[in-house]
Amino acid sequence: MNNRINRRTFTSASFQGAAALAIGAAAPQGWLQSLAANLHAQPNSRERVLVVIQLSGGNDGLNTVIPYSNELYYKSRPKLAIPKDEVIKFNAELGMHPSLRGVADLIESKQFCVLQGVGYPNPNRSHFESMDIWHSCQRKDARGTEGWLGRYFSLSSQLANADTTDSLGLHLGSEQLPLALVARGVQTPSLSSIDQLRWKGKPEENMAGKEEMELEKKSAATTENSLLDFVSASTSAAIQASERLEKALASPDSAGDFPNSQLGEKLKLVSRLLLADLNTKVYYVTLDGFDTHANQLLAHAGLMRQWSEALSAFHKRLNSAGLQDRVLVLTFSEFGRRVAENASQGTDHGAAAPAFLSGPKLENSVIGTQPSLSDLDDGDLKYHTDFRRLYATLIEDWLGASSKQVLASEYAKLDELGLNA
Amino acid sequence: MNSKSISSTMRLEDIDANLAWQAWEPSQEEPWDLRRAALLHRRSGFAATAEQLRATVAIRPDEVVAKMVQGEPNPSFEMDSFESDSVDLAKSVLATSDTKQLASWWLHRMLNTPTPLVEKMTLFWHGHFATGAEKVLDVELMHTQNQLLRQNALGDFRNLAQGIAKDPAMLIYLDSISNRKAHANENFARELMELFCLGEGNYTEADVQQLAKCFTGWEIRRKQFRFNPYQHDDSTKSILGQPVIESGESAIDCVLASPHMPRFIVRKLFRFFMTEDAEPSDAFLAPLAERFAQTNYSIASVVQMILGSRLMLSGWSIGRKVRSPVELAVGWMRTLNCSTNLGFLADRLKTIGQAVLFPPNVKGWEGGRAWINSSTLVGRANLIYELIQNEMTRFDRGTFQEFVKNNNVSDSVQFSNWFANHFFVEELSIAEKDHIQRSFKASSPDRWASQTMIYLASRPKIHLS
Numbered sequence: 001m002n003n004r005i006n007r008r009t010f011t012s013a014s015f016q017g018a019a020a021l022a023i024g025a026a027a028p029q030g031w032l033q034s035l036a037a038n039l040h041a042q043p044n045s046r047e048r049v050l051v052v053i054q055l056s057g058g059n060d061g062l063n064t065v066i067p068y069s070n071e072l073y074y075k076s077r078p079k080l081a082i083p084k085d086e087v088i089k090f091n092a093e094l095g096m097h098p099s100l101r102g103v104a105d106l107i108e109s110k111q112f113c114v115l116q117g118v119g120y121p122n123p124n125r126s127h128f129e130s131m132d133i134w135h136s137c138q139r140k141d142a143r144g145t146e147g148w149l150g151r152y153f154s155l156s157s158q159l160a161n162a163d164t165t166d167s168l169g170l171h172l173g174s175e176q177l178p179l180a181l182v183a184r185g186v187q188t189p190s191l192s193s194i195d196q197l198r199w200k201g202k203p204e205e206n207m208a209g210k211e212e213m214e215l216e217k218k219s220a221a222t223t224e225n226s227l228l229d230f231v232s233a234s235t236s237a238a239i240q241a242s243e244r245l246e247k248a249l250a251s252p253d254s255a256g257d258f259p260n261s262q263l264g265e266k267l268k269l270v271s272r273l274l275l276a277d278l279n280t281k282v283y284y285v286t287l288d289g290f291d292t293h294a295n296q297l298l299a300h301a302g303l304m305r306q307w308s309e310a311l312s313a314f315h316k317r318l319n320s321a322g323l324q325d326r327v328l329v330l331t332f333s334e335f336g337r338r339v340a341e342n343a344s345q346g347t348d349h350g351a352a353a354p355a356f357l358s359g360p361k362l363e364n365s366v367i368g369t370q371p372s373l374s375d376l377d378d379g380d381l382k383y384h385t386d387f388r389r390l391y392a393t394l395i396e397d398w399l400g401a402s403s404k405q406v407l408a409s410e411y412a413k414l415d416e417l418g419l420n421a
Numbered sequence: 422m423n424s425k426s427i428s429s430t431m432r433l434e435d436i437d438a439n440l441a442w443q444a445w446e447p448s449q450e451e452p453w454d455l456r457r458a459a460l461l462h463r464r465s466g467f468a469a470t471a472e473q474l475r476a477t478v479a480i481r482p483d484e485v486v487a488k489m490v491q492g493e494p495n496p497s498f499e500m501d502s503f504e505s506d507s508v509d510l511a512k513s514v515l516a517t518s519d520t521k522q523l524a525s526w527w528l529h530r531m532l533n534t535p536t537p538l539v540e541k542m543t544l545f546w547h548g549h550f551a552t553g554a555e556k557v558l559d560v561e562l563m564h565t566q567n568q569l570l571r572q573n574a575l576g577d578f579r580n581l582a583q584g585i586a587k588d589p590a591m592l593i594y595l596d597s598i599s600n601r602k603a604h605a606n607e608n609f610a611r612e613l614m615e616l617f618c619l620g621e622g623n624y625t626e627a628d629v630q631q632l633a634k635c636f637t638g639w640e641i642r643r644k645q646f647r648f649n650p651y652q653h654d655d656s657t658k659s660i661l662g663q664p665v666i667e668s669g670e671s672a673i674d675c676v677l678a679s680p681h682m683p684r685f686i687v688r689k690l691f692r693f694f695m696t697e698d699a700e701p702s703d704a705f706l707a708p709l710a711e712r713f714a715q716t717n718y719s720i721a722s723v724v725q726m727i728l729g730s731r732l733m734l735s736g737w738s739i740g741r742k743v744r745s746p747v748e749l750a751v752g753w754m755r756t757l758n759c760s761t762n763l764g765f766l767a768d769r770l771k772t773i774g775q776a777v778l779f780p781p782n783v784k785g786w787e788g789g790r791a792w793i794n795s796s797t798l799v800g801r802a803n804l805i806y807e808l809i810q811n812e813m814t815r816f817d818r819g820t821f822q823e824f825v826k827n828n829n830v831s832d833s834v835q836f837s838n839w840f841a842n843h844f845f846v847e848e849l850s851i852a853e854k855d856h857i858q859r860s861f862k863a864s865s866p867d868r869w870a871s872q873t874m875i876y877l878a879s880r881p882k883i884h885l886s
Contacts, residue, residue: 145782145783176555177781182781182782184782184784184787189774189794189796189797191796196772196796196799196800196803197795197796197799198799199799199802199803199879200802200803200806200807201802201806201875225740226698227698227740227741227742227743227790227885228740228881228882228885230790230793231743231793231881231882231884231885232881234793234794234795234798234881235798235879235881237795238794238795238796238798238799241795242795242799278795
């Protein structure tokens with residue numbers, strides 16, 4: 001690990017812009033556009049992958065990205081506020097939670113971006129409803145039975161010639177399939193273990209050799225049974241995917257160095273699948289436990305560490321495999337938490353919170369202003385960036401699809417992310 | 422007998438609808454044989470044992486189908502204590518609060534029932550009136566709904582629709598546990614028309630709003646349906662062109678009376694029994710829709726027409742369906758008289774995409790080619806592998822090797838032919854037979870049977886019915 005730079009304080013030219021703004025003031029248009037997005041030449045967007053990490057329960061954004069120079073922060077949270085000298089500062093106003101050393105490294109290598117003040121109008125403070133809103137982009141009284149990613153899959157498979165049966169999305173985990181991935185006519189598999197993609201039994205018991213499969217394909221093609229052809233072709237594809245996976249697993253450092261945590265295991269699995277070069281475009285994982293109504297300090301610190309270490313290991317693995325330009329990670333939570341702490345040394349459901357992107361070159365490490373700690377919405381931070389704009393940006397600029405069709409509405413993109421193809 | 426025939430390679434649009442739905446009759450060119458009997462059992466149920474197939478062939482096919490739709494067991498489908506076993510199992514499951522165990526209870530029924538069509542239709546309606554236990558949470562309510570579906574599975578669709586509209590599990594699943602005058606809940610009204618009865622595009626948004634008003638006052642109290650007159654909007658409503666609708670019940674009848682309803686339902690039945698791989702025109706399905714309407718929506722009548730038709734039994738339908746996970750696993754187990762740990766089975770079925778009682782969403786399971794992708798193909802082969810390896814698995818109470826021997830099969834090649842005759846839609850290819858000959862013929866005596874079976878489980882054609 002490179003210890004040359006003091007982890008507690010580091011500065012970066014791109015933060016001067018953010019520091020120049022008074023906290024809470026609306027961002028003037030000029031400075032965001034002017035920060036050039038200097039991404040490397042983009043590979044074909046067909047090869048791009050999105051990994052979504054959902055922090056379930058409502059992550060306390062205010063203790064994640066900390067406005068340490070604001071006295072109100074300490075006044076509102078006498079017990080929970082992180083002491084100034086423990087914060088990992090990255091400019092005169094903002095810093096990260098002390099457990100987020102890995103994330104700080106990513107900021108330093110310009111592979112991380114904090115999106116401030118993300119939320120939506122009329123915040124819903126119910127878990128399920130707010131999570132559903134983030135997943136479906138619709139309020140409850142409208143029909144939210146499909147997710148934004150599910151609709152993206154549905155749209156894409158209509159456009160593609162569907163010669164692969166590998167689903168565009170993959171949920172890794174044994175929890176129920178997140179609504180974000182659901183859409184009519186779309187089946188996104190849930191994988192809880194890599195074993196689910198590995199044939200059991202001995203090789204001779206499974207598939208005939210490749211030559212035999214070829215022979216079969218030829219004879220199948222003459223039977224005019226298109227369904228059998230389809231299944232045969234799919235079986236070939238499955239064998240190939242499985243073989244690639246076996247190769248990836250067999251190579252000596254295929255696993256990489258991942259922490260032994262829940263999220264660490266999940267991201268390790270994602271990285272192995274990425275290296276096996278399946279056709280999946282979206283991987284989705286969740287980490288639970290963020291609903292810290294009581295005794296938040298230790299619990300939140302633990303979760304922050306888990307996220308930071310797993311994310312850091314993941315990007316390290318991708319960097320070493322040369323995949324950093326192809327894989328973008330979105331980390332979000334269904335709402336933030338209230339500014340003031342409660343009587344149980346925890347915080348209650350809030351509204352706006354930061355969202356996080358990581359992976360490829362991200363010139364701007366912070367986008368958007370820190371929401372005001374005094375001008376609140378019933379005790380909660382006010383949002384200024386609608387999360388659907390974030391989705392629209394990811395859909396158009398990263399995944400290369402029509403956000404208007406996927407989200408059934410137009411939302412202005414966040415050009416300052418610089419993800420343009 | 423009609424001299425025109427339906428060749429198996431004909432496209433649907435080139436087949437005459439009246440010809441297709443005529444009752445099939447055996448002939449010299451198209452005999453009533455084991456192959457057709459196996460197809461009928463695969464489609465109407467979950468495959469059958471060798472003995473059951475032989476017994477089936479001894480009876481006229483129209484009688485076989487008639488018995489099925491009447492809910493009577495066909496010969497050799499015996500299980501005297503089946504119903505009482507199932508009731509006992511249900512009792513112990515209901516005593517737990519575990520909805521997953523309820524899934525095991527249902528799998529037990531599918532594996533052992535002497536009337537598989539009833540269970541198959543229950544599964545069909547479960548996918549149609551999709552309700553997920555992860556949201557309903559209550560074992561009793563899920564069980565009650567399942568029984569409702571079973572009792573009406575081959576009955577009268579109007580009874581089924583009226584019943585499911587008041588089913589507490591359904592109302593919970595659709596977030597319709599209270600529908601208030603001041604704020605009518607449109608979700609249920611929409612799903613009733615879109616998903617249950619008419620299909621998209623066959624009603625208007627105004628219809629949804631009006632229909633929602635008809636259901637105001639429909640509530641659940643203490644896990645039972647209750648009508649609350651104080652919350653009922655009794656203004657006059659107009660739905661689908663009918664001007665005065667009083668109650669929720671009459672509103673449902675109004676929806677059922679739409680000409681789109683029979684077409685919608687019979688199309689789903691066509692997809693379920695015949696094929697999901699070809700889309701018939703409304704005209705092609707008209708004879709089915711007419712039968713449905715003329716018999717006052719008798720589900721049994723339509724199913725009988727489909728199962729006994731020339732389109733089904735002449736040979737056209739063979740290989741045109743992808744086996745669902747349940748059809749694959751339960752079918753394989755029934756053919757081999759297999760029993761195993763049902764919780765384990767339920768778990769494996771979930772892995773390959775079909776957790777019964779836990780449909781993926783309100784639309785149920787997509788079916789057809791959607792069952793097949795890299796992960797499910799591996800999973801399906803692995804499921805059979807794991808079933809064979811599982812120490813609780815028995816074949817006719819013995820090991821797999823013993824079962825095979827008792828069926829007068831003495832080597833891997835013989836076994837693969839036997840298995841193909843009973844379970845596959847067509848013979849093994851030359852390449853496959855060669856492979857079996859080379860790889861397993863010389864295997865040790867206690868292994869060649871399972872090894873051959875594991876190989877056969879990886880064949881693409883095992884996924885077809």
